[in-house]
Amino acid sequence: MFSIERWQEVFETISKNKLRTFLTGVSVASGIFILVILLGVGKGMQNGVEEQFEQDATNRISIYTGVTKVEYKGMNPGRRIQLKNDDYQFIDENFGENLEYQSSVYRIWGSLASYKNNSGNYRIEGVYPDNQFLENASIIQGRFINQNDLKNKEKHIAIGRKVRDDLFKDEDPVGKLVEISNLKFKVVGVYTDPGGEREETRLFLPITTAQSVFGGGNNISYLAFTLPKEDDYEVALKKSNAFVNEVSTNLKAKHTVAPNDDSAISINNSLENAKQFYDLNNIIRLFFWGVGVMTLLAGIVGVSNIMLIIVKERTKEIGIRKAIGAQPMSIVGMVLHESIFVTTISGFFGLIFALFLLEFVGPFIESEFITNPSVDFNVAISTVILLVISGAVAGFFPAWRGARIKPIDALRDE
Amino acid sequence: MIEIKDLHKSYQIGKNSLHVLKGINFNVKEGELVSIMGSSGSGKSTLLNILGMLDEADSGSYTLDGVPIKNLNEKIAARYRNKFLGFIFQSFNLINYKSALDNVALPLYYQGMKRSERMERSMSYLEKVGLADWASHKPNELSGGQKQRVAIARALASDPKVLLADELTGALDSKTSYEIMDLIQQINDEGKTILVVTHEEDIAQMTKRIVNLKDGVIIDDSPTKQVRAIQHV
Ligand SMILES: Nc1ncnc2c1ncn2[C@@H]1O[C@H](COP(=O)(O)OP(=O)(O)OP(=O)(O)O)[C@@H](O)[C@H]1O
């Protein structure tokens, strides 16, 4: 199999049958190319979906209030329910030790912030330090709001990356003063948020400061919590649902809201959305796995088909070789050797071309659903190896059949 | 060199059986140049294929150079073909993507001979058939006569005991045919045993013995006064 003589024979055959070699090579290479690109796109879609869901902590529970819809205990519908600081205290006292992170948020929708000659309209949110984790934000400069800021009602703000880019351009914002409603706030840090620009055009300050300087009194816009992570999705869902039920019942009682009035007090449990995320991710993975297997199968069928045609085309040659003394196994060896050689070379060609494309074009693809398509190199290599092996196995039968052809049958003139 | 006793061969065509060889008895000694004649369908090629171990007889015995040829598997048949026999076909059967030299070298490749030795030896056979200058040409760049010369060089390359030629001049005009027969006679003069199947009387006259087949039996087997092909070239 590995004798130099055989290699010379194979090289000679390959180089003197350029068209055949080329066609085989192109079909194998394009098969691998398509497969790898497909795997890459699948990965990109997974990344895209992940990003869509990573805007906030995946196990976040948020409590919003609105207007009552149901008449309850003699009160007419249409009453606006307002969350207050004591609602936060109430949850903290009753459930605090079961929670991972917790924050109440006082939100001012749009406010003009300016630094030197630059200004912009941004959302301002008074929060607790935990809010960083509830938002899934990461600090890239300085720090987030801390407990001291909260206690001392400091006019400290943490700004989003977009805000920094707008107001400060290339300047280092940490320690600088930003003016909002004629008040000066000191920037303590800059954060990024996987939710993207929309989530990065916000300014966070201590809720205590926010309530006092923006006239919020004791009002809260909404509450956000997370429960500690569980390994098992079902367990996590059960615990968080129990928590949601209890909080909902208590808060509704506290505000005299009908137990079934979900528009007055609504609780958004993102773990339930996370279920969709897990499912969607599974579906995508399954889909591309399925398509990949199909492509691979098509590739194998294609390769064996080519081999079959090659052997058929070479029937006469095989007959001649056998008539002048070729052993059946040497015919099998010759056909296999040649085909493995060609599929391996062209397979790697297709692989490298596809990886090249993913590497250099992939990062530029930033649509809503596909982010940074890429493929695990090991997966790609194993795919090529698998294709070559299956090509060889599939090609063995035509080769074997070729070797079985009797020389007189092969040599008979048409 | 060749001993055949009571050889029978039938072909199965659907439900019918076609009895092609009906008891052939026939010996060839070393150094003979024998032609097998007969009308179309008389079984000449069938006999030659059996002699060439490309096909197997139904019954009867066949001994080649003292070796009984019986119940051969593919592997042994291939080895015997390589060692004992050289084939020359009407349609040349050269591998068209290989040069003349590489075609001649192919039997030696299957003998496991080293490349350099193979090429050297093949070249000497191409010289012998007068085609040294055409060594690097592909078959489609050669005339019919040249192709048949390459095929003869290939048949000789492994230095076989017997050359088997089926209608070797069938695709050639008469002048070229005589040139090829001249070459065959020279090779025979050097002592090689050669069997030629032909249905051309003038070709048969250039051998030393004519075997006549009819309906699967030998009806005549007699020596002939050899006509030297060189006189007709
Ligand atoms: N593989 C086969 N299957 C069935 N019948 C066959 C086969 N080979 C040959 N025959 C038949 O056997 C008979 C003898 O064939 P063969 O080729 O030996 O004749 P031939 O003497 O060589 O004729 P020609 O001069 O035309 O070459 C013919 O009738 C032919 O049709």
Ligand SMILES: [Mg+2]
């Ligand atoms: Mg014939």
